[in-house]
Amino acid sequence: MIEIEGLSKRYGPKLAVDDVSFTVRPGIVTGFLGPNGAGKSTTMRMIMGLDKPTKGTALIAGKPYARHPAPLHEVGALLEAKAVHTGRTAFNHLLALAATHGIPKSRVREVIAMTGLESVANKRVGGFSLGMGQRLGIAAALLGDPHTLILDEPVNGLDPEGVRWVREFCRYLASEGRTVFISSHLMSEMSQTADHLIVLGRGHVLADAPISQVIAGATRRAVRVRTPNAQGLTSALAGPDITVTSFDDGALEVVGVDAARIGDTAAAAGIALHELTPIDASLEEAYLELTQDEVEYHSEVTR
Ligand SMILES: Nc1ncnc2c1ncn2[C@@H]1O[C@H](COP(=O)(O)OP(=O)(O)OP(=O)(O)O)[C@@H](O)[C@H]1O
Numbered sequence: 001m002i003e004i005e006g007l008s009k010r011y012g013p014k015l016a017v018d019d020v021s022f023t024v025r026p027g028i029v030t031g032f033l034g035p036n037g038a039g040k041s042t043t044m045r046m047i048m049g050l051d052k053p054t055k056g057t058a059l060i061a062g063k064p065y066a067r068h069p070a071p072l073h074e075v076g077a078l079l080e081a082k083a084v085h086t087g088r089t090a091f092n093h094l095l096a097l098a099a100t101h102g103i104p105k106s107r108v109r110e111v112i113a114m115t116g117l118e119s120v121a122n123k124r125v126g127g128f129s130l131g132m133g134q135r136l137g138i139a140a141a142l143l144g145d146p147h148t149l150i151l152d153e154p155v156n157g158l159d160p161e162g163v164r165w166v167r168e169f170c171r172y173l174a175s176e177g178r179t180v181f182i183s184s185h186l187m188s189e190m191s192q193t194a195d196h197l198i199v200l201g202r203g204h205v206l207a208d209a210p211i212s213q214v215i216a217g218a219t220r221r222a223v224r225v226r227t228p229n230a231q232g233l234t235s236a237l238a239g240p241d242i243t244v245t246s247f248d249d250g251a252l253e254v255v256g257v258d259a260a261r262i263g264d265t266a267a268a269a270g271i272a273l274h275e276l277t278p279i280d281a282s283l284e285e286a287y288l289e290l291t292q293d294e295v296e297y298h299s300e301v302t303r
Pocket of ligand 1: 016035037039042
């Protein structure tokens with residue numbers, strides 16, 4: 001379990017993390033989602049004791065990282081995934097890490113098997129593909145058999161097979177009862193991996209809920225309507241927070257009222273309907289809607 005309470009981090013004039021509170025529970029995968037620069041890595045670094053909070057606390061199993069006598073057994077992390085440039089073999093790289101933490105050689109073999117690295121265990125890490133490097137990073141995070149796993153953008157840059165492996169492995173680790181906390185800036189990725197989502201934007205928590213709820217809450221529900229009396233229907237529907245947009249092909253898109261109410265309103269006004277179709281925004285649109293005001297750098301439209 002990870003408990004974050006009133007956590008803030010200031011870098012000079014920049015408040016990278018602003019009074020953030022949430023809990024990451026065991027047994028499920030919790031996704032940490034937000035646009036670039038939202039403060040995800042900074043939060044994860046504070047949890048791991050690598051950055052000092054300006055305010056607030058980040059506890060793992062009830063204690064700050066540094067207060068755990070054997071932190072590797074409590075939490076394993078893959079932060080800022082980058083290739084390990086070393087001439088060592090994967091096995092020796094893990095063995096060196098294990099030795100400095102009093103972890104037996106048998107555990108090195110175990111994590112190599114768990115992460116599917118057997119065939120490359122005796123190859124030099126320097127020549128690893130990004131996908132193999134990620135597996136190695138995850139193997140290192142698992143060395144101490146920790147209850148909590150923190151992975152920062154674990155699928156960034158991976159091919160589809162690598163993405164699927166990380167996704168399935170995270171779900172497996174959670175099914176063993178571990179706390180699994182993974183960050184991403186892609187909603188589509190999280191929607192297939194996480195059970196619960198914490199969405200961050202400009203250092204603030206924008207959502208903290210089961211994934212289905214976040215999607216439902218952020219989804220802009222529109223209804224496509226066709227009628228021979230578009231003008232009549234538009235006036236009959238008029239109301240605060242209801243927008244009706246007409247398209248060249250004669251269709252109307254209504255936002256702010258559901259299909260049933262549109263049908264009832266049309267029937268009451270004696271207006272025929274030729275189409276009444278609810279349209280859900282895509283996942284990515286739902287996420288963009290949630291974070292649109294919170295993106296640090298909007299891309300400039302150039303003409
Ligand atoms: N060491 C630092 N010094 C100054 N500013 C920093 C430092 N680390 C992060 N920041 C700033 O804090 C903000 C949050 O950065 P952070 O890396 O935590 O975001 P993120 O959500 O992880 O984004 P990304 O997906 O791009 O890594 C950004 O504006 C970043 O520029």
